[in-house]
Amino acid sequence: MFIELTEIGSLGQDRPIYVNVTKIQSLFGDPSGNTLVTLRRETIKVIEDYETVKSLIALNEHRTKTKAKN
Secondary structure: OEEEEEEEOHHHOEEEEEEEHHHEEEEEEOOOOOEEEEEOOOEEEEOOOHHHHHHHHHHHHHHHHHHHHO
């Protein structure tokens, strides 16, 4: 249910975060190659590009479906 991303913090301090994919409302790529992830209560900016975040979400959903079948 969770994916690991790297949040771009203030003052240039990046930190790893874990995001529950069920809380993600939308994703937007920005011109610098980063991604804005809109959650229910906030928007975070992550280092990973849009396609990478989208792939992580899809991979997580696939794993969840596979576990449910077993």
